[in-house]
Amino acid sequence: xxxxxxxxxxxxxxxxxxxxxxxxxxxxxxxxxxxxxxxxxxxxxxxxxxxxxxxxxxxxxxxxxxxxxxxxxxxxxxxxxxxxxxxxxxxxxxxxxxxx
Numbered sequence: 001x002x003x004x005x006x007x008x009x010x011x012x013x014x015x016x017x018x019x020x021x022x023x024x025x026x027x028x029x030x031x032x033x034x035x036x037x038x039x040x041x042x043x044x045x046x047x048x049x050x051x052x053x054x055x056x057x058x059x060x061x062x063x064x065x066x067x068x069x070x071x072x073x074x075x076x077x078x079x080x081x082x083x084x085x086x087x088x089x090x091x092x093x094x095x096x097x098x099x100x
Contacts, residue, residue, distance in 0.1 A: 034062070 041054055 037058055038055075041051065041058065044051075046054065
């Protein structure tokens, strides 16, 4: 047992990845919202035709929201790439050796 503990200690400390947590959190948020909306719609006292119309509208609204979010994410990625290129072009001359 002590050998296993020593082996674990020699491997270094566990470091939690923050990038995966954000994506998983957003995914679970959207899944929860969708499930809650669906359950709320199914429990509400409406006729079948009204329920189908309501579900269709909710689906279309959700689809539009996801499309808008993906467009914004694409814009953010483009801006980040532009900023990275500007920073790279400003830092590149600093990496060249000085000549006399």
